[in-house]
Amino acid sequence: MSDAERSPVAAIKLRRSSRRHFLAAFSGWLRLTLEAVLAQPEDDFSLDDVFGTCVPLIAARFPDNRYPRPKVRQQLQRLRDLGLVEFLGAATYRRSFQT
Numbered sequence: 001m002s003d004a005e006r007s008p009v010a011a012i013k014l015r016r017s018s019r020r021h022f023l024a025a026f027s028g029w030l031r032l033t034l035e036a037v038l039a040q041p042e043d044d045f046s047l048d049d050v051f052g053t054c055v056p057l058i059a060a061r062f063p064d065n066r067y068p069r070p071k072v073r074q075q076l077q078r079l080r081d082l083g084l085v086e087f088l089g090a091a092t093y094r095r096s097f098q099t
Contacts (some may be wrong), residue, residue: 003083005018018032019038023035023038029062029071029072029074029075030075031081032054032057032058032061032062033050033054033072033075033076033078033079033082034074034075034079035053035057035082036050036051036053036054036057036072037050037076037079037085037093037095039053040053040095042096043094044092044093044094044095045092045093045094045095046091046093047069047072047091047092048074048091048094049074050072050076050093051069051072052069054072056066058072067078076079076093080093083096084097085095
């Protein structure tokens with residue numbers, strides 16, 4: 001099965017110049033998590049990859065949050081529900097759009 005057949009959003013190509021406008025549609029934890037997803041060099045990534053990218057952002061934006069890892073996982077689920085990432089199993093995800 002091709003990428004386009006797997007996900008209805010797979011044909012979307014997000015240009016670097018459009019990222020700022022795309023991110024502006026989101027706020028809070030969802031935006032932070034999406035920023036980390038966009039920062040991943042490969043389309044397939046792990047929860048640990050995203051969390052590692054988020055750590056400095058979490059410390060700056062949400063310093064009082066005592067449970068950031070479950071929050072990031074929750075936001076990845078929201079991004080999955082929006083069709084922006086695909087859950088592959090075993091804490092592994094795939095971006096549903098090209099950057």
